[in-house]
Amino acid sequence: MQGTFERIFERILVFTTSSSLMLAAAGIFSTVLNNYDVDKVFIDFFVYLILAVSGVIFTLVLQIFALEKIKSAMHVVFIVFYIIAVLVLAALFGEGYAPYVLIPSLLAQYFIGVGINDMFIYHDKFLYDCESHEGKEMETYLFHNNLSAIDLTEKTKGQQAVLFGLSVVMFLVLVFGKLSEGTFNIFIDLLVIAFYLSIMLCYFTLGLFKNDVFYAFLGFKDYIADKKRLLRSVFLIFLIAAGLAVFISSNKPLITINWFMSEYSEELNDAKSVQKQDFNFMPLPEMNLEQDFGSDARPNIIIELIFEFIKYAAIFALGAGLLYFFLKPFFTKHFRIFWTEGKLITFFRDVWEDIKNFFRIIFSKDNSPKAYATVQSKSFQDSMMDFLKKAKRSKEKTAEIDRLTKQFMKLIDWGEANKIHYKANLAPAEYTELIAQNVQTDDNKAAARNAGLLFEKALYDKEVLSGEEEKLFEESIKQVLQCG
Numbered sequence: 001m002q003g004t005f006e007r008i009f010e011r012i013l014v015f016t017t018s019s020s021l022m023l024a025a026a027g028i029f030s031t032v033l034n035n036y037d038v039d040k041v042f043i044d045f046f047v048y049l050i051l052a053v054s055g056v057i058f059t060l061v062l063q064i065f066a067l068e069k070i071k072s073a074m075h076v077v078f079i080v081f082y083i084i085a086v087l088v089l090a091a092l093f094g095e096g097y098a099p100y101v102l103i104p105s106l107l108a109q110y111f112i113g114v115g116i117n118d119m120f121i122y123h124d125k126f127l128y129d130c131e132s133h134e135g136k137e138m139e140t141y142l143f144h145n146n147l148s149a150i151d152l153t154e155k156t157k158g159q160q161a162v163l164f165g166l167s168v169v170m171f172l173v174l175v176f177g178k179l180s181e182g183t184f185n186i187f188i189d190l191l192v193i194a195f196y197l198s199i200m201l202c203y204f205t206l207g208l209f210k211n212d213v214f215y216a217f218l219g220f221k222d223y224i225a226d227k228k229r230l231l232r233s234v235f236l237i238f239l240i241a242a243g244l245a246v247f248i249s250s251n252k253p254l255i256t257i258n259w260f261m262s263e264y265s266e267e268l269n270d271a272k273s274v275q276k277q278d279f280n281f282m283p284l285p286e287m288n289l290e291q292d293f294g295s296d297a298r299p300n301i302i303i304e305l306i307f308e309f310i311k312y313a314a315i316f317a318l319g320a321g322l323l324y325f326f327l328k329p330f331f332t333k334h335f336r337i338f339w340t341e342g343k344l345i346t347f348f349r350d351v352w353e354d355i356k357n358f359f360r361i362i363f364s365k366d367n368s369p370k371a372y373a374t375v376q377s378k379s380f381q382d383s384m385m386d387f388l389k390k391a392k393r394s395k396e397k398t399a400e401i402d403r404l405t406k407q408f409m410k411l412i413d414w415g416e417a418n419k420i421h422y423k424a425n426l427a428p429a430e431y432t433e434l435i436a437q438n439v440q441t442d443d444n445k446a447a448a449r450n451a452g453l454l455f456e457k458a459l460y461d462k463e464v465l466s467g468e469e470e471k472l473f474e475e476s477i478k479q480v481l482q483c484g
Contacts, residue, residue, distance in 0.1 A: 005228075008358040010120040010205065011059050013198050018112040019055030020195040021170055022105050026051060027188045028177035033101070046095045050086060050102055051109065057082075058110050062117045064347060066124070068338065077326050079110045115162050116202065122148075122155045123209050130216055139219035149213050156206050163202050170195055197238055204234045228361070341395070379424060380405070380412055387459070400464045407477045408455055411435070414481050428455040439483050447476040 030043040061078060064070075083106055090098045129148040133141045142149060170192065177184070215221065329335060338344070384405045393401070411432070412422045420434055432452030436445040454473040458465050465473070 005358055005361045007124075008354050011063060011117075013202055013205070014062065014113050014117045014120070015055045015059045016194050017116055017166065017198040017202065018058070018109045019052060020191045020198065021112065021166065021173075022051050022055075022109045023048060024170070024188055024191040024195060025173045025177075026101065026105065027191065028173060028182040028184065029180070031183040032177075032180045040097045042097050042101050044095070044098070046090070046093060047098055047101055047105075050089075050098075051105060054082075054086075054106055054109060055113075058113045059117075060347075060351070062113060063351075064344075066117070066121045067347070068334070068343075073325070074329060075110075075114055077329055079107060080326065082106070082110075112166065116159075119155050119159045119202075119206070119209070122152045123212070126152045126212070126216075130221060135219045137219075138216060138221070142217050149216070152209060153213055156209050159206060160203070163199055163206075167196070167199055193242070200238055201234060204231075346399075380409060380422065383424065384459075393462075396464055397462070400458060400470075404455055404458055404470075404473060407474060408451070411451060411477055411480060414483075428452045428459070435480060439480065444479060444483055447479040451476040451480065 026043050026047060033042040034040075065074065083103055086102055086106065087099050090096070090102065126148045129145070130138055130142070174192065176182075212221075384401060408428060415422060415431070415435055418438065420438055422431055426434075429449070429452035432448045436448040439445055439448060451473060454465065454469055454476070457469075458473075
């Protein structure tokens, strides 16, 4: 549950928490809103589809903003243009009444996602700050450079209040939905369960973040050997809590908590029986200053012109300022570079790989504790980064070396666990030769040598490895790691 798994898991929580809340609220109140005397359907399949798809889009956009270090003001720019696009889509499909619900729902959904995603961004910054340090060195470093730790600690405190507030909001939605005879079905029940499970997992991650800060100041990182087993414990606790809740919320509960509902239902029925009264409002008479108070009551025409000029100048300045605010980001150098260098395609490719790795880890049967990252593998990574800076490789080559280095670090960690020690003066192929001398079968020896030779080829050749060569490198690493 390291690296990729944690990143995808955290972003899934952003999606499930915000989207399940908005979809459940829309589903519950759909009956109430759609049953007005006027012939309007405010919530239909189009609304549900937009909310679900928007949850995915918002999660991806927030991740891009975090990676590109986009300013917070861009949140407003993005959501405004996004809502405009949704309104155009609604007009094209003829969903004339959808915007009445979609506009506030999309605003709430997006900024709920922003609030939850922020705590993961602060945690990512803290991990990045501590990435190049270990043991006593990290303890000393954080003692003098603790801003990221302080920011993360303060964010977790505020986030607890936010999560509690969201839990209360869902509770109010359920209560008022029940009182107003809203819709409740199996899909809404599943959304409510998904929401509260997401909230519980968010609290779980907050606890891990606090521990990360605490142990980092003691010089420890990667202090949990098997986070996947710990995550299973959280699911078990949730299932136990949900099972106990069934005894309270069933048709024949052990504890009766709906005794007041019958009284409220009677009052609600009495209120419905009361006929609506029509109120006719009398318009206010128009005033004419010159006719009512004389010609002297009218202001001087020059003063009127001055105030008119000030009014329209203020309106023009406000409009120009808003136009500049919303359009400026599209003409920045950062925006041009992002699109011309194909960063969006690279981002989606990385996300797809991360998702595949996420599910591969979830359904893997290997429950053995993973080896801690060693100082030697970290030293190897630093030397590779220094080499790339001096060699000034292309972006594609740098990305390739970064991928291969992370794989080769696993080989060094495995070697340290099996007493095959890495030294800084060893070339990758020299180190894998040491590994080949300590493994048993010819296939394993060949795999170790292939890993070293392919890594050195990628390191010194200006061209990137072919897809077959990179696949062979990864398979060779994996084969050596399975040697025990």
